[in-house]
């Protein structure tokens with residue numbers, strides 16, 4: 675679902691989640707997962723709301739949210755491009771892919787385009803070194819990537835998903 679547009683934060687979207695986890699032990703992680711699914715990421719207001727509702731300290735909630743890589747405290751794009759910069763991929767050209775992304779979309783790793791469409795991230799070894807350099811666009815693994823090909827693929831993917839949403 676993902677309510678990532680604008681800065682309005684609607685706490686009511688979490689009502690059902692809190693109801694279904696009421697008085698359950700160990701609810702923090704599933705509640706954080708649901709919240710991220712709803713809001714797209716975990717802004718401070720959401721962490722505070724979760725702390726209040728579950729009767730936990732904000733530092734405990736914050737500690738768990740920052741410990742697990744699955745949680746995002748910053749807004750992320752609609753599409754996620756991961757570039758592997760493990761040794762094999764680095765040697766085979768990831769630095770050139772990073773430059774291509776920077777030139778093509780004006781973002782550095784960890785950043786999201788202004789229109790909220792694309793977030794670029796660097797990861798370290800995806801276990802597909804034979805296909806180096808490897809990029810993953812949303813769930814799609816793309817091996818032996820070349821800079822121009824990468825930019826083209828990303829643009830194509832974003833355009834076709836826009837078309838799907840408009841249809």
Ligand code: FES
Nearest residue numbers: 758760763800802
């Ligand atoms: S180093 Fe990139 S997949 Fe292993």
